[in-house]
Amino acid sequence: MIVRGERIRALREERGYTLQDLAKRAKLSLSYLSEIERGSKRPSLKTIEKLAAALNVPKTQLIEGEITDTGLALGEKIRIIRNEKNMSLQELADKVGISLSYLSEIERGTVYPALNTLKRVAEGLGIPASALMGHEGTLGHKLRSLREEYGLTQAQLANLANVTAGLIGQIEQGKVQPSLKTLEKLAEVMGVSPCYFIMEPGAVDQMINLMNPELRELLVHPNVQSVLSMICNLNEKELQFILNFIQLFKRSELS
The missing domain is CATH 1.10.260.40 (lambda repressor-like DNA-binding domains)
Known part of the structure; x- marks a missing residue:
């Protein structure tokens, strides 16, 4: 693009x-x-x-041009291409054979479809599946792009996030990987989820394809995707609470 x-x-x-x-x-x-x-x-x-x-x-x-390696999320790519082809959500959903609500969730980025569904969406849009699964950009690139959109210097962003300007520069250059706590601070300042900086649809798809069919089917279920989407907005303490609860639940089932 x-x-x-x-x-x-x-x-x-x-x-x-x-x-x-x-x-x-x-x-x-x-x-x-x-x-x-x-x-x-x-x-x-x-x-x-x-x-x-x-x-x-x-x-x-x-x-x-085609939307391939654009830095856009999967749902955003689908929506732009669909609009370019003057297709409504309902028309594409019918063509692909999925529900209108599920396609809407894909475009909003609240769920990530199974590979077969993604291929059908690409076919319905008349484009190769690879056009929807491009690289989404590095963490540093995403941070720099957002910072520039807000008109912030590295020093100003560092001050707002309570980190050093040197750290911001190193993250943007890809020299260091920030901690979860630092990512949470930056995400809060920028008004995005920490997942924005680290999730890449292409990478997720590749990881899912390596799983056994039963686990893959479970993970791509809309209900599970909704849970995963909510987890993206948890802080470290809240996430640890959920993990502890799951461990406690599993122990109670075994006893």
């Missing part, structure tokens, strides 16, 4: 907006918007949606 910086600039000028006007409307930093228009920065879907809303145009007018 290519973000059309020149198209964003043309639409902005057509509406008589200055860079500052559009940055304010889209709630982006002026420097970040300028880099997007010049093509030196690749914005996330969240930023594309902000710009599309500020310019009052469909998101598809701001992008072109």
Whole structure:
């Protein structure tokens, strides 16, 4: 996928907006918007949606090309491609043979489909399955992109998250892997789940394929996926409580 910086600039000028006007409307930093228009920065879907809303145009007018290695989540890729092909949720669900509510959850990112379902979705969209399973970007890349979207320097983000600016720089460069506690701090400042930084749909799919069929079928069940989605928002203490409860439950079953 290519973000059309020149198209964003043309639409902005057509509406008589200055860079500052559009940055304010889209709630982006002026420097970040300028880099997007010049093509030196690749914005996330969240930023594309902000710009599309500020310019009052469909998101598809701001992008072109196949959505493969984009840094977008699986559901976001499916939604953009579906919209490009002028298909409703119901039409794609019927074509794939899954329920409307399940497809909606896939697009919202609350569940991750089984490989066979993913292949059917790709077939329904008329694209190769590999187009939906690209690499989602490194933790450092995601952190830097979010930071720049909010117009924060490394020092400002470090101050908000109560960590050192040097640590932020090392994380963004891929030199260190942050602790869970640090990830939670950064996620809270950025308004995202810690899972945003570490989950990659392609990697999850590969891991699931290595499991035995019974366990794989259990893990891709919508109810189990809902539980896993909720776990993503737990802090370390809450997660430990859940693990302790599971261990206690298993011991009571054995006794």
